Amino acid sequence: MSSDHSNVSVHEHPPPSFGVPNLKLAFWLFLASDCMLFGSLIATYLSYRGKDQLFGNGPYPLDLFSVEVTTISTFDLLMSSVTMVLAVAAIQRGNMFQTRLWLGLTALLGAIFVGFQGYEFTHFYLEGLKLQGNLFGSTFYVLTGFHGTHVTLGVVWLLLVLATTFTKHKGMVTHLNVEVAGLYWHFVDIVWIVIFTLVYLMEYTV
Amino acid sequence: MASPAIVLPEHCSEEKLSGIWSWITTVDHKRIGVMYGVSALSFFVLGGVEALAIRTQLAMPNQSIVGAHFYNSLVTMHATTMIFLMVMPLSAAFFNYMVPLMIGARDVAFPRLNAFSFWTFLFGGLFINSSFFFGEAPAAGWFGYANLTSIQYSPGPGVDFWALGLQTLGVASLAAGFNFIATILNMRAPGMSLMRMPVFVWMTLVVQFLVILSFPMITVALILLSFDRMFGTNFYVPEAGGDPLLWQHLFWLFGHPEVYILILPAMGIVSEVLPVFARKPLFGAPFVIFSGILIGFVGFGVWSHHMFTTGLGPVADTAFSLATMLIAIPTGVKIFNWLATIWGGSIRFTTAMLFALGFISMFTIGGLSGVMHASPPIDLHHQDSYFVVAHFHYVLYGGAILGLFSGIYYWFPKITGKLMDESWGKVHFWSSIIGLNVTFFPMHFLGMQGMPRRVYTYEGGFGWDLWNLCATVGAFTLAISALIFFINLLKSLANGEQAGNDPWDGATLEWTLTSPPPVHNFDLMPKVTSERPFWDQKYGSTHGHDDTTEVAEEEQLPAEIHIHMPPASYWPMVVSFGVITFFGGWMIHPAVAVCGALTVIVGTVAWTFEPE
Numbered sequence: 008m009s010s011d012h013s014n015v016s017v018h019e020h021p022p023p024s025f026g027v028p029n030l031k032l033a034f035w036l037f038l039a040s041d042c043m044l045f046g047s048l049i050a051t052y053l054s055y056r057g058k059d060q061l062f063g064n065g066p067y068p069l070d071l072f073s074v075e076v077t078t079i080s081t082f083d084l085l086m087s088s089v090t091m092v093l094a095v096a097a098i099q100r101g102n103m104f105q106t107r108l109w110l111g112l113t114a115l116l117g118a119i120f121v122g123f124q125g126y127e128f129t130h131f132y133l134e135g136l137k138l139q140g141n142l143f144g145s146t147f148y149v150l151t152g153f154h155g156t157h158v159t160l161g162v163v164w165l166l167l168v169l170a171t172t173f174t175k176h177k178g179m180v181t182h183l184n185v186e187v188a189g190l191y192w193h194f195v196d197i198v199w200i201v202i203f204t205l206v207y208l209m210e211y212t213v
Numbered sequence: 214m215a216s217p218a219i220v221l222p223e224h225c226s227e228e229k230l231s232g233i234w235s236w237i238t239t240v241d242h243k244r245i246g247v248m249y250g251v252s253a254l255s256f257f258v259l260g261g262v263e264a265l266a267i268r269t270q271l272a273m274p275n276q277s278i279v280g281a282h283f284y285n286s287l288v289t290m291h292a293t294t295m296i297f298l299m300v301m302p303l304s305a306a307f308f309n310y311m312v313p314l315m316i317g318a319r320d321v322a323f324p325r326l327n328a329f330s331f332w333t334f335l336f337g338g339l340f341i342n343s344s345f346f347f348g349e350a351p352a353a354g355w356f357g358y359a360n361l362t363s364i365q366y367s368p369g370p371g372v373d374f375w376a377l378g379l380q381t382l383g384v385a386s387l388a389a390g391f392n393f394i395a396t397i398l399n400m401r402a403p404g405m406s407l408m409r410m411p412v413f414v415w416m417t418l419v420v421q422f423l424v425i426l427s428f429p430m431i432t433v434a435l436i437l438l439s440f441d442r443m444f445g446t447n448f449y450v451p452e453a454g455g456d457p458l459l460w461q462h463l464f465w466l467f468g469h470p471e472v473y474i475l476i477l478p479a480m481g482i483v484s485e486v487l488p489v490f491a492r493k494p495l496f497g498a499p500f501v502i503f504s505g506i507l508i509g510f511v512g513f514g515v516w517s518h519h520m521f522t523t524g525l526g527p528v529a530d531t532a533f534s535l536a537t538m539l540i541a542i543p544t545g546v547k548i549f550n551w552l553a554t555i556w557g558g559s560i561r562f563t564t565a566m567l568f569a570l571g572f573i574s575m576f577t578i579g580g581l582s583g584v585m586h587a588s589p590p591i592d593l594h595h596q597d598s599y600f601v602v603a604h605f606h607y608v609l610y611g612g613a614i615l616g617l618f619s620g621i622y623y624w625f626p627k628i629t630g631k632l633m634d635e636s637w638g639k640v641h642f643w644s645s646i647i648g649l650n651v652t653f654f655p656m657h658f659l660g661m662q663g664m665p666r667r668v669y670t671y672e673g674g675f676g677w678d679l680w681n682l683c684a685t686v687g688a689f690t691l692a693i694s695a696l697i698f699f700i701n702l703l704k705s706l707a708n709g710e711q712a713g714n715d716p717w718d719g720a721t722l723e724w725t726l727t728s729p730p731p732v733h734n735f736d737l738m739p740k741v742t743s744e745r746p747f748w749d750q751k752y753g754s755t756h757g758h759d760d761t762t763e764v765a766e767e768e769q770l771p772a773e774i775h776i777h778m779p780p781a782s783y784w785p786m787v788v789s790f791g792v793i794t795f796f797g798g799w800m801i802h803p804a805v806a807v808c809g810a811l812t813v814i815v816g817t818v819a820w821t822f823e824p825e
């Protein structure tokens with residue numbers, strides 16, 4: 008490395024001109040892109056909302072939703088954001104034990120959320136909500152299914168980050184890697200808040 | 214000053230960089246750029262052959278050289294190929310090769326992700342085209358309107374090839390988008406502030422923002438389509454309450470920004486070429502840059518001008534009409550800035566310059582007809598007629614493709630070290646201009662006379678016969694001009710004149726390097742003090758700074774510099790293979806798709822653990 012020379016022009020990698028590390032910047036851009044993805048899915052859901060009633064083609068949301076169960080799973084996902092924050096804080100302090108603990112707990116809470124969703128899907132399916140049955144079924148399963156896929160991939164990712172903390176691979180277990188995984192995790196969490204509000208809670212108000 | 218010795222890592226040695234394996238595993242932005250270029254030009258030939266088949270079929274009334282259904286496949290694949298497999302990847306070739314050189318970087322931010330983008334694009338393109346050998350090529354139009362694409366109306370596998378292939382291309386474009394924005398924002402050489410970046414780099418930046426924000430919408434549109442076709446959902450099925458217009462909204466929310474994804478790179482190239490051959494700086498460069506940004510922004514708010522005939526109501530029509538006309542303002546600003554750039558310059562009419570001038574004039578014609586159908590009452594008459602075909606071919610051939618040709622003639626010497634033959638280049642230019650006007654200008658008349666587009670034949674006696682024949686003659690002229698181009702390209706590659714480092718007396722950083730540039734691009738990071746760094750270095754600054762671009766001359770340099778270069782890797786190609794297996798797999802069996810997904814996951818993990 009040539010870092011012992013103070014001359015900027017000799018440096019192999021000049022510092023990021025934008026002040027944000029490449030990985031983090033690219034990840035923010037990915038999240039912007041993912042916003043458009045979920046935006047389109049949510050817009051599709053909303054534009055078809057209530058249309059089944061016109062066609063007399065049930066079951067309808069209120070026949071199926073159990074706001075208590077979904078509130079618990081939402082709470083679970085919110086808590087996973089808290090543990091994610093603690094994981095990032097722990098690796099910043101260089102505390103490996105706590106990093107592993109909070110990463111593992113975040114993945115566990117994420118997995119529990121996916122479990123809730125699996126339960127909900129099975130329950131709704133048995134109650135007669137089919138993917139092909141009506142517009143509510145199509146839009147609901149596709150929207151929440153995509154979110155569930157995001158959470159599942161997030162759990163896999165967190166477990167991979169956790170696994171790297173046990174390898175001798177230098178440079179893998181960086182603060183940045185945990186932080187970027189955290190960005191993704193918080194994003195997925197925020198998207199769920201929007202979905203929970205627009206898909207579930209709105210049924211009880213309007 | 215004594216130049217320090219440059220020490221490259223072992224994997225950059227001469228013998229490690231030859232042979233096919235070195236291309237398959239390369240992560241060098243320059244080689245990836247060349248591969249994008251070669252693939253795009255190959256697809257250009259394919260799309261051109263499809264165009265010739267279309268024009269042959271339409272040369273005279275009541276012909277049946279190709280059948281109705283195959284004709285539909287031809288128009289669908291011609292458009293899909295030219296947009297996604299020719300103009301976009303040829304632009305990507307220039308992004309890849311030139312952007313790091315122009316901003317003074319050794320590579321892009323994520324070299325392996327860059328290789329992944331290329332292979333994913335290539336596999337996606339081959340996948341869509343393989344449909345010709347598997348029963349049925351897509352035939353529902355490049356816009357794939359619902360519910361023409363439903364199982365009921367398109368029972369063959371063509372639409373699945375199209376939808377899944379486009380998803381694959383979308384993955385490639387998105388990955389490239391994140392990569393290039395990070396590269397441009399983060400990897401600039403010291404002193405290369407945003408406003409000192411070449412306009413081509415700026416346009417690249419705008420294009421990549423358009424890509425990452427617009428592609429997710431077509432991703433969703435295509436996911437819903439594939440669910441309808443494969444799992445029997447009802448997103449676009451009217452009988453079950455689905456709305457075919459949902460497709461049109463999602464598609465054009467992507468589709469209009471896509472128009473700027475196609476044209477802004479050419480605008481960037483022209484903004485580089487004109488100043489060099491007029492020996493003047495670009496007139497009002499900040500205005501050209503901000504116009505490009507404005508075009509990008511407003512481009513997201515005009516999609517429904519493709520949907521005036523669907524009956525959105527007067528309020529929506531007015532709003533979208535106004536927004537569309539507004540875009541003509543920044544576009545006009547650019548055109549006047551280009552004209553002011555050549556005004557009073559000492560102009561050299563090289564082939565690159567001719568193509569840039571051709572771009573301005575032809576694009577203006579296409580832009581003017583664009584403003585015409587921004588008005589809903591006029592659009593009601595233009596919709597689905599040949600007038601629209603005339604419009605977008607002036608913008609895409611006369612605009613995007615002429616601009617890209619300009620870029621090829623301009624940068625070919627840098628990429629290959631050889632000059633392209635200028636006399637053949639000029640024959641190519643004039644035959645292109647004549648060919649494209651003879652082909653596409655009569656289509657204005659055909660549209661005005663009511664000839665609908667996308668029909669495979671027509672009756673004689675409507676006054677369409679002459680203009681159709683004329684367009685066909687023009688199309689073959691264009692084919693000959695393309696042939697001349699390819700002959701020139703190969704001849705110049707084999708025994709073209711040596712170009713030297715700076716054949717055009719350029720102003721930007723890429724001309725400071727040897728032709729072709731070394732693997733590591735820059736020995737020392739350049740220090741930039743103006744928007745024309747190389748020009749100022751050669752002729753002194755015109756801005757009143759006394760120091761110009763220089764490479765750390767007074768400073769103490771070490772005797773040798775060890776340069777870190779990323780090693781070659783086959784994992785990007787493996788992951789790309791996983792992506793295409795995932796998407797294509799749905800057509801065979803879900804288990805195949807699962808295998809593809811697993812390949813992606815395993816490949817990505819292996820990739821992360823590789824030393825960088």
Ligand SMILES: [Cu+2]
Nearest residue numbers: 469472516519
């Ligand atoms: Cu448009």
